[in-house]
Amino acid sequence: MKKILAIIIILTAFAGIGWFYQKHHPEKEKVLVLYGNVDIREVNLGFRVGGRLSKLIYDEGDRIKPGEVIAQLDDEPYRNQVANVSAQVNSLKERLKLKEAGNRPQEIARAKSLVREQDIATANAKQVFLRAERALLIKGISTQERDNAEMIYQESEARLAAAKQSLDLLQAGFRVEDIAQAKADLTQAEAALASAELQVKDTVLTAPAEGIILTRTQEVGAILPTGATVFTVSLQRPVWIRAYVHEPDLGHIHPGTQVDVYTDSQPDKPYKGHIGFISPRTEFTPKSVETTELRTSLVYRLRIVVDNPDEGLRQGMPVTIKLMVDQAAVAHPVPPL
Template sequence: MLKSKKALLLFIGIIIPMVSGLVAILKGHSNNKQQSLVLYGNVDIREVDLGFRVAGRLQEIYFDEGDYIKKGDLLGKLDSTPYQDKVKKAKAEADSAKIASISADKKFQRRQIAITTSAISEEDFENSMLNLKQLQANFQAAEANLASAKTDLSDCLLYSPSDGFILTRIREPGTIMSAGEPVYSLSLETPVWIRSYVDEPDLGKIYPGMQAEIITDSSGDKVYKGHIGFISPIAEFTPKTVESPQLRTDLVYRLRVIVDDPDNGIRQGMPVTIKLLQKTTN
């Protein structure tokens, strides 16, 4: 009987420390593993309206909705005939002003020699100098006008400022365009980001650069990688368009999650689930 009690005490003395150590190890692993904060948001790809800087008749347009374009692609052009005529006229005026300026300069040089011998009056000399300055200024203005006319002519061609997809083809050939009127709506390919919101209790758990996993309803098992690029310093009420498990009247902070590996599976306005990965230490 005594031996049995001793054996039991010995067993308990060995088992309890082992169990305690195992619990501590498991707790440590649990505290050090990555946890996730789940948020909801929508893909917010940037858009830009493309148009000509000058007015005119739309002559040609080369892309349709859904087409992928690259930076520098020629998208369309205006009828450039009026602007070609303006360039010709401006060049003729610049050439005429140049000739007049050269002639006035030669005349002024002769006046400089004549004034030293008192062959002309001081007033004639000053008038010659003022005339030269005026004609030189006229020549500079004519050159500036020519440069402006050439710029307007080049603006009859519309080039893509970035890679992306044509969202909307707004105008068709033959349309009389005003300056700045949009012809296309372009969805920029990069960067792709997600607009989401976090409530105040969770605000301290996130930070710029924090890693994220993004899942869409249509992506299946595919998980996109991303990170927090911006956290608003100003609180606002939860927008009605945002899915949130909290009440709509709660104050939240807007954040932007940048997608690191976007593809055609992420489209504008698409609802997504965001898992912000946070690592806690013991």
């Protein structure tokens, strides 16, 4: 009996010590529970140019990887346009070279010869005119003959001046403004060529990211306008979860906080993740929540990035998020949208 009494006393003492410790040393952390949904991330894919659809490489349900070709347009019209613009660029390049190089040496030499020839002719016409002046003084010729000699001399001088101006123009080459205009024309044509080459590339549709094709809306041979949707793709990476946190709990979390994500299908296998984004703007609890009390609560939207996603996480799936926070009052969890 004494032994039993001693055991009871010892157990009572341990229980008292435990109660005293718990009272004066409370837990430093508590679990904050949030509810959310895996974000639905889809993208409609189409061509930036129009044309005839010539090839569809994937179908609904197929997985695609970044950069893979998934569809093609008939690119022949666009290649013909590239050839046409390329010929224009080559022509303008040669024209610019011609203007920058100036006139040919043979043309300049010919102009110099014309100047020398006209100079001699002018000198001869001058001598004839001077002799006519002297002959008129002694009444050796008529006034009309003297006037004819003067006219020939003046015409010769005018032709000499014109020949010198032509030589100056040939030696000076093309005007700076003409060269600048030729350069501008070439730049414009090169831009048109780059645009045409880009259009050829745009006849090939590639996957922007890893995903699964949900829908295929076109068939081979269809004439598509610019931007028409060909595939709708569900993006698989990264996996984001949308959740909401009450304003009183906002001080316990921050971007980078580690969390555990639980699904109903695998409650014993949590996913690891972290908070990637906290909305800077408050909002009311989504209207889909039926509780009138919760509807009036102010919450902040969170984006949680799952670090180790697999096929167990499907878009739109409801999940539970748990994270450890400091010993402060933890508000009620916010249901998902």
